[in-house]
Amino acid sequence: MAVKLNYREYFKEEALPLMWCAGCGNGILLRAITDALADLEIPPHQVVVSTGIGCWGKADDYMTTHAFHGSHGRALAFATGIKLGNPDLHVIALMGDGDALAIGGNHFIHAARRNIDITAIISNNFTYGMTGGQYSPTTPLSYKTTTSPVGVAEPAFDVCGLAEECGANYVARSTVYHVTQLKRFIAAAIQKKGFNVVEAINTCPTHFGRRNIPGDTVEMMKYIKDIGMPRSRFEKLDEEEKNKYLLTGELVNRERPDFLSVYREINPAASESGRGEGK
């Protein structure tokens, strides 16, 4: 057997233990990503992770690839510059649901519209973990958080639906329970050109779980295991029931040309060395 890359190539083992809570699925997602990179055999120096600010946003602390850790909600905007600055890079944006969809919602919809070649991996734990468990735009209606002590009054975004509507090329949803599926989607998203979104439903026993799911970390994990549902079963539900589950699987996989391809087609000189330096 040829020497294959191992997740450890991408994982900063000496930074262990992870800062995340017991039962937080961030570590599982991190493993899935590093495993996917190893499977794809992309050398670490050809990868840039652009992380948001939040619990999941600390993921760069544990990675050996190039990394950018910027400001809350802007991971995709930084990633856009990173990608356009060096189109050969694999640029992966790691964002919490708050990062991607609250403060960062605008960058999300525009990156999808442009179909810029970035892989967005969203840890959706239904809350702002880092700041202590306030509601986020993915907190399900009427669930409790520190800023919705009797229940949140806003319906949640369908992250994948939004990505699809705006034009993402590849959109998939899984959970940190479904680790092998999750890794598969991540690998597919990284390989594919264009704006590709993997939404990983994640646990936050400390905040979301504590206020909404009786029991411990295991119950929190069971909860997310159960709300993920593949299309075959999902479509048999009536509309009311559908609201309780999240469709999992590869939801979109299409072939829109990515931003840079179109840009270079329209501005042909951009792809050559052009008029050259200093002329």
Next chain:
Amino acid sequence: MAVKLNYREYFKEEALPLMWCAGCGNGILLRAITDALADLEIPPHQVVVSTGIGCWGKADDYMTTHAFHGSHGRALAFATGIKLGNPDLHVIALMGDGDALAIGGNHFIHAARRNIDITAIISNNFTYGMTGGQYSPTTPLSYKTTTSPVGVAEPAFDVCGLAEECGANYVARSTVYHVTQLKRFIAAAIQKKGFNVVEAINTCPTHFGRRNIPGDTVEMMKYIKDIGMPRSRFEKLDEEEKNKYLLTGELVNRERPDFLSVYREINPAASESGRGEGK
């Protein structure tokens, strides 16, 4: 015949002439709005317009209602506070496509998700008029603007599709050519509770027209007249052809409860005088 309200109740006639270019449809849209308000017989002091920054954003200069003219892209965020500060008001946000969907995209999708009771009237002239005709997120792919001299490399948002995906209660599209339809949609949107969007396809002969539509102001108007297409005809087009037209009509009309209704249901004390002042 009973004395009915007239658009002049809402229109600041002494501010004429309008600042907009010859052939700019903003005046037509303004007339449609003031006509709709008159038809609905809503007294001017019960209306607040929250305008963006842009050519269309100057509309408040010509209105006699309460008005807020804030910062570029934030009309809906200001409007959210205005509405929640006094839920009895009719709050109407007047935004250009740049306002609503470029810099303001995040407020747009969140207002729609919350279904907050605001009417958003978007003048979509496919460009940033005020700043001299750069491309906007609604400029059709490959069209020319001052910042896309050989064609824009980004596909446009489907404004109405986005509003629907995010949860708007009422979504309609018309053009400033189709004035009576436009007025009807505006009136319906103002009357209905929830986040309601009317996209008015508009002319900008000075910038968009000049670079993309041979001919004068009349040709510009003909262009927008022709790209708007009702569903009956639109659905007969093949996918390729659909890209050239914009579906017009009432596209969404549903009954999701608006933000404040849900908030008050969840936080019942909010609807009473509560613990009272200073208690």
Next chain:
Amino acid sequence: MSRPEGIQLMEGNHACAWGAIDAGARFYAGYPITPSSEIAEVCARELPAYGGTYIQMEDEIGSIAAIIGASLSGKKSFTATSGPGFSLMQENLGVGIYQEVPCVVVNIQRVGPATGLATQPAQADVMQARWGTHGDHPIIAISPASVQEMYDFTIRAFNLSERFRIPVILLGDQVVGQTYENIALPDPGSLEIVERKKPTVPPEEYLPYQPDENLVPPMAAYGDKHILHASSTCHCETGYSNFKYGTNRQLLNRLKNKIYNYLDEIIDVEYFGPEKAEVTLVSFGSASRVCKYVVGLAEKEGIKVNLLRLISIWPFPDREVQEALAKTGACVVAEMNQGQVINEVNRVNTTNTPVHLASGIDGELIRPEIIMASIREAVK
């Protein structure tokens, strides 16, 4: 939960939220950020019972926009944040200043720039509070140093804001925000609460930006028959855009003068320690508490030190600082940053009094030793 009664152990951020409620705030819009989020959390829980509304906006830009909107609809409103969010609020802070919208922005400072030492205390947004938004503009900022003051000064912030029709910055930091102290909330009836001046003319005569003799225009609310046209564009008394030569100068000057002509209502300092001293400490906020402690330490070392504590930071207490400098042999400015207020002190230092910096930038309450070291330096 209901309003805490009797003497309580309370976190500064909670005291702030209760101060706001007692000042009459009925609208909070915010976006969570440590170390300020408890303010949001109390508001989310308590406001509905007071007929108020809490909304969590999509970001801080939206948050300040929403409180400006709600204030124009007649509700006292506020938001709370920390450095990164405060940076994002800057553009709309300018809108609030320009449109003369009363509201309160609480900044519980932490170490920056950027994410920095998130959640650890600093006082490094002082200059930003003054100059963070583009264009000429005045601002009012006050700085609490205890849990009690988080309550009291929040009320004061609302009062100043309503009195002067200007956003007021409550410039706290992680220490005052997250320290717990004993506090007894007063009987709300005993509080002096300022309400904005409403128009007295009939609706047709109302010009929303026609100032009274004190340069502040009476303020209608959206929904009133008095039509309120609020514009971020240069405007005349009607509130409508106006581009005539002179309008801008007049407006900017009035905005400035309505504050700077009434400094006696705003400027507040506290003197601590002996009247005459070898070294005068100038400080504010939580650092000033350490200074009070240090006055005692220095005394033990035989150095006579007093403190000029800035309660209002903006407008800067020029005269008070100038006088203090003139009276003392040396000055130490103690602040939890690399030197911000010290520049202001030097600006008014017409006596060329030697001014030293005691700079706490370790992401903790400034240590007494740092201040002592500067004092020793100053008396060398």
Next chain:
Amino acid sequence: MSRPEGIQLMEGNHACAWGAIDAGARFYAGYPITPSSEIAEVCARELPAYGGTYIQMEDEIGSIAAIIGASLSGKKSFTATSGPGFSLMQENLGVGIYQEVPCVVVNIQRVGPATGLATQPAQADVMQARWGTHGDHPIIAISPASVQEMYDFTIRAFNLSERFRIPVILLGDQVVGQTYENIALPDPGSLEIVERKKPTVPPEEYLPYQPDENLVPPMAAYGDKHILHASSTCHCETGYSNFKYGTNRQLLNRLKNKIYNYLDEIIDVEYFGPEKAEVTLVSFGSASRVCKYVVGLAEKEGIKVNLLRLISIWPFPDREVQEALAKTGACVVAEMNQGQVINEVNRVNTTNTPVHLASGIDGELIRPEIIMASIREAVK
């Protein structure tokens, strides 16, 4: 269109764009705003031919984020805006400063706050350029006064930025941005262009935030085998987060010292007029041109006036201003705002030289009469 040859009539904004291209900029991200948009327009048209990329972002927050990202990928990058957009860039400007990312931010100032007198000139973002982002941080800002300087100083801005690994603010205004003047672009080969220092150690030894003896760390690019970990959180030489006691102090002090220890490479002023004068004008940018004109006017009135023009505004030329104040009988600070640089002048005014303000806030280039009036006042 291609690069303009020979003597040309050119708008300042166009000169800026060409300066950037000649300095090696190959990435522009921006969001249009008058009076800066022509910079974007030239970039959109010209960059592709140079192998560069133009992208119009969804807002200014995204714009500055994108140029920071592209710079870390190895491309010289820049953006241009005006007050409202500059306000929105503040948070990420702090990220750029903290992560030491070379890039240039052009602010073509207009009248604020808020929308203000949009498109009309002002110089009222001077203090904001220094203090607009939260937390302690240094910045470099330079201020051009002509079309020629819009070209030259843009190149200088890139050079300073690459030399010091810091975002540099080119602080123009509507007058320099939109005035047309004759200019001849030099042979690009004749220009002195600074490139960022790359690591010389092997990849495994590279610590991206380990400074050289000049306090600036050599800089790898994303895609290099030298791994670049850039964090907005407090970090040590590895670039990874580090919360040890002392790390923050060390980092903040280095960020400050890498600039303040090398002021001789940054500070630049211009002296104009007689060496000794009754009144010294202090000014910058387009207002300083008017001052040069006023020096002649005053001479005709028999008043001997000279000018200290600040070319670099941040760091502030403390010493140069202090010396000028010491030499003169009176000082007039001429600026298109309500008084910003005058505070800095007073800060370093150890000679208690009387300092007067000539304040242009009418949304136009400051009129000579305004400055003359202050001069007359100063010699009274």
Next chain:
Amino acid sequence: MAKNWQVVLAGEGGQGLILAGRILSEAAIKDGNNVSLTSSYGIAARGGYSESQVVISEQELYYPKCASPDLVLALTQQAYDRYADNVGEDCLIIYDSREVTNTKGKNEVGFDFKEALLKIGNLKVINSLFLGVILKHRDIVSRDSMIEAMKNNMPAKIHDINLKAFQNGLEQ
């Protein structure tokens, strides 16, 4: 040909004042001078007050505005009023005699631009026409430079009609 000039072209949006300012400026550069051209216009997209100021100098040019104009073109009453009382005695005012009805009658010339344009048969070439009229009265730039600059700033197909208008202006 005097070496230093301050020229104001004032009227309203749509009259080609900005373009005319560019042409005049480019001509002055061709003559070997330094030039500063500033334009200002209100917020109204069309029809509001608009002006260009061109300062021409052999020396380094400090103040880029016309502190004491040598020539003012006033195409509207508003433009005329803005300058008539504020210019020096030596300043020539050329005004549109149809639009400017209230004049002070000092150092000034009225001109019926519309009439001339109707004769030329094109209302759009007003800027070439007034550039001609200006050069007729003051040798601000050489005619060759002006013609070259005009050509540089216009698509070839309208060169002839504009040159005609320019010539017409020169010959009035």
Next chain:
Amino acid sequence: MAKNWQVVLAGEGGQGLILAGRILSEAAIKDGNNVSLTSSYGIAARGGYSESQVVISEQELYYPKCASPDLVLALTQQAYDRYADNVGEDCLIIYDSREVTNTKGKNEVGFDFKEALLKIGNLKVINSLFLGVILKHRDIVSRDSMIEAMKNNMPAKIHDINLKAFQNGLEQ
């Protein structure tokens, strides 16, 4: 009962140090004193260094931190090391004898919390236990106030077990 106290409760996240600080503070308030409670913890959500500092004073309280602690509870070696060398002679250090193995042996008491907890039959009540141990050694607050404060800060169903732990601490 001395009137001024500076107490440090140090260990790691999850040991209830913050809650214990609150309880101690509330008890001190009930005793009629002024109190300042500050807590600090690293960025790690769980398991990192964590501490509470409680300053109790009859007078107005300036410095809210423990400048010279009177008592330090150290539940980990890291916590112990942070203070052992820096506190005054009079400061009592109470440390977890299982966790803190490297001690200086001045004014200090070791205590096997785990053993006691196992006896009590509940590992979670460690904070009530150490509050008891603290009060046993130093009369920082009255026992009644402490018990009241404990009850105020805990759901009724766990009062008994916590009081048991507290009592247990007092009686060691």
Next chain:
Amino acid sequence: MNKTDKEVKIHIDEALCKRCGFCIEFCNTKVYEADQDGLPLIKNLEECTNCRLCELRCPDFAIRVEVVNNE
């Protein structure tokens, strides 16, 4: 609309009209004609159906279509 018992009057405010040509182009019954400089001239008033679309589509509030009741 019965032309006999109602009379239509069209007012055009020349100062407000910006000569966009919409009224001229889009009137179904071609009531208007363009003057030399683009100003709409009322040529066929009798053809006017009083649909008022020209008024609603005039971007500059320059047209008022009035119906004078002749009854």
Next chain:
Amino acid sequence: MNKTDKEVKIHIDEALCKRCGFCIEFCNTKVYEADQDGLPLIKNLEECTNCRLCELRCPDFAIRVEVVNNE
């Protein structure tokens, strides 16, 4: 997986383990059992199918499942 020719070894890093219980709960063949404080103890190693899901689902990189080839 043929148990005879491969041997599975499971390493648990006690210092890294945060006692979330996922490995114990979600192992299909119930290989683990909880110690008093929640630490997973390997009870039924022979039941291990070497699916490695426990390793992948351990949020703290505390488990390593190794297959020792006995061939």
